[in-house]
Amino acid sequence: xxxxxxxxxxxxxxxxxxxxxxxxxxxxxxxxxxxxxxxxxxxxxxxxxxxxxxxxxxxxxxxxxxxxxxxxxxxxxxxxxxxxxxxxxxxxxxxxxxxxxxxxxxxxxxxxxxxxxxxxxxxxxxxxxxxxxxxxxxxxxxxxxxxxxxxxxxxxxxxxxxxxxxxxxxxxxxxxxxxxxxxxxxxxxxxxxxxxxxxxxxxxxxxxxxxxxxxxxxxxxxxxxxxxxxxxxxxxxxxxxxxxxxxxxxxxxxxxxxxxxxxxxxxxxxxxxxxxxxxxxxxxxxxxxxxxxxxxxxxxxxxxxxxxxxxxxxxxxxxxxxxxxxxxxxxxxxxxxxxxxxxxxxxxxxxxxxxxxxxxxxxxxxxxxxxxxxxxxxxxxxxxxxxxxxxxxxxxxxxxxxxxxxxxxxxxxxxxxxxxxxxxxxxxxxxxxxxxxxxxxxxxxxxxxxxxxxxxxxxxxxxxxxxxxxxxxxxxxxxxxxxxxxxxxxxxxxxxxxxxxxxxxxxxxxxxxxxxxxxxxxxxxxxxxxxxxxxxxxxxxx
Amino acid sequence: xxxxxxxxxxxxxxxxxxxxxxxxxxxxxxxxxxxxxxxxxxxxxxxxxxxxxxxxxxxxxxxxxxxxxxxxxxxxxxxxxxxxxxxxxxxxxxxxxxxxxxxxxxxxxxxxxxxxxxxxxxxxxxxxxxxxxxxxxxxxxxxxxxxxxxxxxxxxxxxxxxxxxxxxxxxxxxxxxxxxxxxxxxxxxxxxxxxxxxxxxxxxxxxxxxxxxxxxxxxxxxxxxxxxxxxxxxxxxxxxxxxxxxxxxxxxxxxxxxxxxxxxxxxxxxxxxxxxxxxxxxxxxxxxxxxxxxxxxxxxxxxxxxxxxxxxxxxxxxxxxxxxxxxxxxxxxxxxxxxxxxxxxxxxxxxxxxxxxxxxxxxxxxxxxxxx
Numbered sequence: 001x002x003x004x005x006x007x008x009x010x011x012x013x014x015x016x017x018x019x020x021x022x023x024x025x026x027x028x029x030x031x032x033x034x035x036x037x038x039x040x041x042x043x044x045x046x047x048x049x050x051x052x053x054x055x056x057x058x059x060x061x062x063x064x065x066x067x068x069x070x071x072x073x074x075x076x077x078x079x080x081x082x083x084x085x086x087x088x089x090x091x092x093x094x095x096x097x098x099x100x101x102x103x104x105x106x107x108x109x110x111x112x113x114x115x116x117x118x119x120x121x122x123x124x125x126x127x128x129x130x131x132x133x134x135x136x137x138x139x140x141x142x143x144x145x146x147x148x149x150x151x152x153x154x155x156x157x158x159x160x161x162x163x164x165x166x167x168x169x170x171x172x173x174x175x176x177x178x179x180x181x182x183x184x185x186x187x188x189x190x191x192x193x194x195x196x197x198x199x200x201x202x203x204x205x206x207x208x209x210x211x212x213x214x215x216x217x218x219x220x221x222x223x224x225x226x227x228x229x230x231x232x233x234x235x236x237x238x239x240x241x242x243x244x245x246x247x248x249x250x251x252x253x254x255x256x257x258x259x260x261x262x263x264x265x266x267x268x269x270x271x272x273x274x275x276x277x278x279x280x281x282x283x284x285x286x287x288x289x290x291x292x293x294x295x296x297x298x299x300x301x302x303x304x305x306x307x308x309x310x311x312x313x314x315x316x317x318x319x320x321x322x323x324x325x326x327x328x329x330x331x332x333x334x335x336x337x338x339x340x341x342x343x344x345x346x347x348x349x350x351x352x353x354x355x356x357x358x359x360x361x362x363x364x365x366x367x368x369x370x371x372x373x374x375x376x377x378x379x380x381x382x383x384x385x386x387x388x389x390x391x392x393x394x395x396x397x398x399x400x401x402x403x404x405x406x407x408x409x410x411x412x413x414x415x416x417x418x419x420x421x422x423x424x425x426x427x428x429x430x431x432x433x434x435x436x437x438x439x440x441x442x443x444x445x446x447x448x449x450x451x452x453x454x455x456x457x458x459x460x461x462x463x464x465x466x467x468x469x470x471x472x473x474x475x476x477x478x479x480x481x482x483x484x485x486x487x488x489x490x491x492x493x494x495x496x497x498x499x500x501x502x503x504x505x506x507x508x509x510x511x512x513x514x515x516x517x518x519x520x521x522x523x524x525x526x527x528x529x530x531x532x533x534x535x536x537x538x539x540x541x542x
Numbered sequence: 543x544x545x546x547x548x549x550x551x552x553x554x555x556x557x558x559x560x561x562x563x564x565x566x567x568x569x570x571x572x573x574x575x576x577x578x579x580x581x582x583x584x585x586x587x588x589x590x591x592x593x594x595x596x597x598x599x600x601x602x603x604x605x606x607x608x609x610x611x612x613x614x615x616x617x618x619x620x621x622x623x624x625x626x627x628x629x630x631x632x633x634x635x636x637x638x639x640x641x642x643x644x645x646x647x648x649x650x651x652x653x654x655x656x657x658x659x660x661x662x663x664x665x666x667x668x669x670x671x672x673x674x675x676x677x678x679x680x681x682x683x684x685x686x687x688x689x690x691x692x693x694x695x696x697x698x699x700x701x702x703x704x705x706x707x708x709x710x711x712x713x714x715x716x717x718x719x720x721x722x723x724x725x726x727x728x729x730x731x732x733x734x735x736x737x738x739x740x741x742x743x744x745x746x747x748x749x750x751x752x753x754x755x756x757x758x759x760x761x762x763x764x765x766x767x768x769x770x771x772x773x774x775x776x777x778x779x780x781x782x783x784x785x786x787x788x789x790x791x792x793x794x795x796x797x798x799x800x801x802x803x804x805x806x807x808x809x810x811x812x813x814x815x816x817x818x819x820x821x822x823x824x825x826x827x828x829x830x831x832x833x834x835x836x837x838x839x840x841x842x843x844x845x846x847x848x849x850x851x852x853x854x855x856x857x858x859x860x861x862x863x864x865x866x867x868x869x870x871x872x873x874x875x876x877x878x879x880x881x882x883x884x885x886x887x888x889x890x891x892x893x894x895x896x897x898x899x900x901x902x903x904x905x906x907x908x909x910x911x912x913x914x
Binding site for chain 2 (some may be wrong): 019036182276278332335336338342343344345348349350351352353355356357359360469473476477480511512514515518519521523524525526527
């Protein structure tokens, strides 16, 4: 009943609006005084009708007035005076003259939610005629949210003038959304067909509304319209599903690359050297804080180069974490080789000290690391799938670091030594490899990569003393799942876990997904304790 | 099963058979019992608050809490010191025992909660209409007390069976137990899990009909914890001096050889692992009414690693050492976090490093080394 009443009102309003458009006597220089008074003094229906008049007049001058109305700054005084009151200053809405002193007896113009929605629509509709493309785009996007029948003429008018294809597309969708409740059947069918081109999730809701059942009767009585809606819904849903899938695969890849970065250093220290480094997460944190420090230095000394501070931050993060790691290796871990459980406890102690040290130096609060400008924004693949540049950069960065590590391990003398010491320490030593120094350097390399991971993570997450704690379980899972002793396992495990996590997340929620993945790993380890890619031969038993 | 080979290996080397406790041990046990069950309660209840020998609420609660930790340390020492299995997930068993007791305590609140409903406040807040199935019968103390040992025991048995059967050991086992407790922590943080989410259980009013904050209740809980601690100590001592305990130590030192001799390590490890989890559950159940809160933070990986350091500080492979370590570390923690909160993590970190580098046998090793 209520719906029908309101649509009846809309018809009346539309008729009024058509009338108003027919009357040519409206002065071009100012807002129609009757409309302004109706907005200020009239009841809700009169207000909505008046809004239609204002939009039809297409007068940009009405925008500040409507904005004031939406902000609750419009007051009335006496029988006919309409004021815009901002603080102590007041202007007459009709003449634009400033009014002082303020009249004693004033009443606020209160608008309810329905009117508020139409006001917002009217502002957007009026802005559709702006010359700035960005304003028009924002306006049409605002209109999409709450398009009302009163706005249809403005939309049509804008559509006739618009040349920008993106805005045109959005306008057409808006028009179709409005025409969906038109009394004319042919118009509605056309509107539904137009909506099939949409890839906006709200269109789906709109079309679903037509297909709802209310008790025994359909919400929409006309079977042909229902069939059309069904068809359009299919095509919208198909496109939305594709977007969701793309978004999910991308965020899975992104998570996977983050896991890879976090675990790559661990794959060297644990996978190759067999050192359980529980302070690995804290080395990531050290890298993130190094980035923070470099950011502040660049900002205060070379503000012009701020966009490129990451170029300085990367080596700084690497060196800071590598030095921390090498210090740890020299002073503590070296004495515990071959005693993994003791190493685990001692490095946990080191991690506590690092956490508290950061807290003492930088405070317990998270610190602010800003993205450079070129990293903000993203590529819109579908309306519901935006790929942020920061994540794309990190995926590329992870690949680059991986390539670097691989080259270092397979193509350099240090890499040869590291592999030699990994495979047979006494033999390598007998052949003249300085095993002690190789250990320190390899540990420094693993720690430095953790620092690089920290630099990358600072761009997408919070930087605080607890940063490392949240990655340590995940990175160990990656290494354990991937198998000890080679990089390939780490890559597959990181990407696999990332994508699996995101897909499960869509299906069961973030926390349950994480639990499911952990349980899966626990079960998996039962079956293959050596991980996905085990070293073959005698090595595996050592 | 696990029968020795048909022709038992005869060796001239006699393994010394330890008595349950030496004479000195029994005397020490008697003295400690006297302190726990006579001196502390009377100093708390009978002496007026201004008396120099009066023991404050804070002291009794703190000591009670640390005794709970000492039970956990015993359980940890049993599995780590004697069987060589380092668990980084013992916090989970502790917390599960605590939650089981917490369920009973929550239901004992009755209609005295903020919303005056039959359901606990957090369920009213979530708009739940009835208890989930796993809350059934938890208003009976006996059933809750059974859950305290059954739930951690069952989880440990299932997890341990699969882990030990595939012969996962050493660091791998430690990391998996850490993942397990992490997963459970995430699970219990969820509101939908039905255990109060972030806030867990708190605001308890009474236990077995007695007001939970009354001095009498406090002393009773303290004494119960003392009984549990001494009982656990005797039980663990009995196990490690028994033949099974010797096999366990042998598994720790050379698992393959034990298998070649004809023992199946699985059942020894599994039994002591499950028992260890149950002891933790009891400790958790005693901890919750004394501290007045249980939340998923107890399951954080950091908490579980701390348990290992209590044992390491006291001395692995020494039951008294484990208890001593729990008291030393937690006593230091209570004092430090009040006096110099900034430096506690530095100190704790240093303890981890110094103990692993310089005190492989802990404080007990240091003391006995000096005596010789």
